[in-house]
Amino acid sequence: MAERILIVEDENKIAGVLLDYLRQSGYDTHHLTRGDEVEPWLEHHLVDLVLLDLMLPGKSGLDICKALRAGAPGRPAPAIIMVTARVEEIDRLLGLELGADDYICKPFSPREVVARVKAVLRRGTHAVPATEESLQGLVLDDAAWRATIAGHDLGLTAVEYQLLKVLSARPGRIFSREQLMDAMYQDERIVSDRTVDSHIKKLRRxxxxxxxxxxxxxxxxxxxxxxxxxPQPLTV
Incomplete structure (x- = not known):
């Protein structure tokens, strides 16, 4: 699966260059121009990394970064690379203290951005570690694609693991079949609702x-x- 990147940049020329370079490097990309569009969009889409401009209409990049890092425990969190023309040291430190994984100043080389993206995704420092306490006995190991509950290995396939990860990250939230298909198949292949139902049935079993x-x-x-x-944490 191609890793997904959200570019939040109000300068279309810069965004276009980043889109071209990242797509050529094999990433699945999407572009937003306003800061107040980011959180509503992420409610319905999963991404691995956000390239986030600091100065945006609607909502600033720093406020977005802070909001994304204040998510619920166990929620899959994207990596964040701040992008800005403001090079004052206080902005640099504040961005990183709020949870940004890296910081790039304009003007920049598109190749440098691609290299930074690869480095951050390789580190995986943005991942929210699942713990038995936070997920009531459910432990998700992204490195091994392994799910255990109350110490029992569930023996999930990759698709089943992804489904469980998405659902359990937001307890009580209702996910449509379309949203779950988007999480399962990030290459935009066409699948039917029955495919989701079949995977859910196997996961439940x-x-x-x-x-x-x-x-x-x-x-x-x-x-x-x-x-x-x-209702209470499960134990072995």
Missing amino acids: KIQERLPEYELIHSVYGLGYKYEPP
Whole structure:
């Protein structure tokens, strides 16, 4: 799967250059021009990294960075690279203290941006570590694509793991089939609703085999699916 990058830049010429270079490097990219569009867009799309301009109409890059880093525990969080023409040291430090993974000053070489993107994604410093406490006994290991619950390995496929990760990151939130398809297949292939239902069915069965007394993934008629954690942390 191609890693997904969101470019938030109000200068279309700069954004166009970044889009071209990143796409040529194999990344799946999307562009927004306003700061107040970022959080609503991310409610419905998963990305690995955000290239975030500091000065934006609607909402500043620093406020966006702060909001993204204040997400719920266990929520998959994108890496953030701040991009700006303001080189004052206080802005640089503030951006990094708010949780940015890197900082690039304009003017810059597009090749340098691509190199920084690769370095940040390779480090994986943006990942929110899943813990047994934060997810009520569910532990997700992104490096091994391995999910355990109450110490039991669920034996998930890559698609099932991705589904569980998306659902469990936002307990109680209802995800439509379209949103789940977007998370499962980032190469924009065309799949049917039944494909999602089939994967959900298999995922439920594997959880039930380990924990028959709990139903963690619920169907919401006409809307989609949601994850509800158990009332108390599960133990082995």
